[in-house]
Amino acid sequence: MKTALVTGSAGFIGSFLCQRLLDDGFRVIGVDAMTDYYDVKLKERRQQRLLQNEHFRAINDFIEKPGLMMELFASETPDVVVHLAAQAGVRYSIDNPRAYLESNICGTFEILEAARTHPPEHLLMASTSSVFGANTHMPYRETDKADHQMSFYAATKKATENMAHSYAYLFGLPVTMFRFFTVYGPWGRPDMAPIKFTKAILENKPIDVYNHGDMKRDFTYVEDLVEGIRGLIDAVPVRPEDGVVEEGDSLSPVAPWRVVNIGNSECVQLTRFI
Template sequence: MGESRTALVTGSAGFIGYFTCRRLLADGFAVIGIDSLSDYYDPELKRRRQAGLLQNAGFTAINEAIETPGLLADLFAQHQPDIVIHLAAQAGVRYSIDNPRTYLESNLVGTFELLEAARTHPPQHMLLASTSSAYGANTEMPYRETMKADHQMSFYAATKKATEAMAHSYAHLFELPVTMFRFFTVYGPWGRPDMALFKFTRAMLEGEPIDVYNHGDMMRDFTYVEDLVEAIRRLVDTAPERPQSPEDIAEGDSLSPVAPWRVVNIGNSQPVQLGEMIAAIEDALGIEAKRNLMPMQPGDVPATWADAQLLHSLTGYVPKTDIREGVQRFVEWYRDYYRV
């Protein structure tokens, strides 16, 4: 195995997708990347990421929406992927309030098409992106995978929690090994323009005030993108197996008692105050931010904090990039990309 495996990555021109494909290509995988290059944010950024991937002969780009009926079924039949990493989704909490149908189509219908394709041509392991937002109204921190997660606070989070349940049913019925991973506020070079780090950096360079929600009383478990990808890469080779009995499930493991399915947090395990992130940008730019203090936004949560013990027990790895180091790398990329 190893060097000749084929991976299918959805959302391959996205922020996380780009770094994931890059890593798989470096490890010798043939990578089929699917991305609709949607205009939710600047498609030029997606095209530039994709152009970088296309410089590798092992990468194939398909610019289509995953919810297109039959598209994924045809790709699975043609390429018989060994590994599937499902990152394509309509992202963003705020956008889901105004445009819920796009979340229904991309996140639910798109994931359904993927699961149906996998049912006919089963891969060795499917890894599907979920979100820390799935923990919803939980106030006990840090978040552990074995906690109940029933009270999602945005339609975005609700669709991602629904995909976990959908994937579980397919894992149970068709013996498809599935790992769901819940991301915690991913950031870094090539990041998304709708995320706070990008918006704050742009505003500060343009001399504009930054919108600081909940008057800055927010904590996020900021996770550097290459740490996230390292975790994903290690999880690729850690496919869950259906337990013989519930007694076989280790304490703290989210492994299903009835399916080869588990959910894994990928986070830095170090919640950071929003003010600390802003200070890191100020230091990296040499500019003091003008703050526009705002109330909490609908659907948002005041804090996230990952317990990453399960990730560590499965892979021996936990993310560890410090917020100041990660922000510095982002700012260097931003200045270079936009020539500012």
């Protein structure tokens, strides 16, 4: 039985991924700090569902805690690591930037150091479509430039992509980054638009829509997203021997590192979605 370590396991996406891995016969170690960014009870209920499976172990602690990840990697020797834990939210990062520095940057550093010392077969890490920032080219492609982030949240996620690439190059650590778009589905985060819109409709309250709804979003159903991650787990990147990468491939020419967009592939007008 293979072991998967999943950070952010009590989160919206993390809980669905853990369940999928358990269904596929993995032993799963889930790490989650259970922060109060939104209702902790929702996270607890997600975790309780996972704990019904004897092959799931929950660890409620902060990934940025020095030595925690190193200890877990040494004792559990995970075959696969999926790093989803992060301080999320674009607007929240304006008033609380330190939370993003500690969780996203320092937490990712702890993961990378543990993976360098106790290498898994494959390390997968979550990024975000927000890294594209000022890039107006649509649809986004993995090979498009992502140099001008427009929020501190996006800046920290772009930094984790670069950190992971450096470890892949220096230590031959196979890493796949995946960029999420707008994810929706059951057990979703209450601060995300789909849940907020639904709640307002059910309570017969007005919906706050910016720019007159004249915007588009790539809404991705959570189980479709998890299906994409599951497929990527088995697609371990390999450094190209001659440094030549096929056109359109986001594989690094110098490291076993690749970035993949996981979305619906079709943007939907916000007013239509509502």
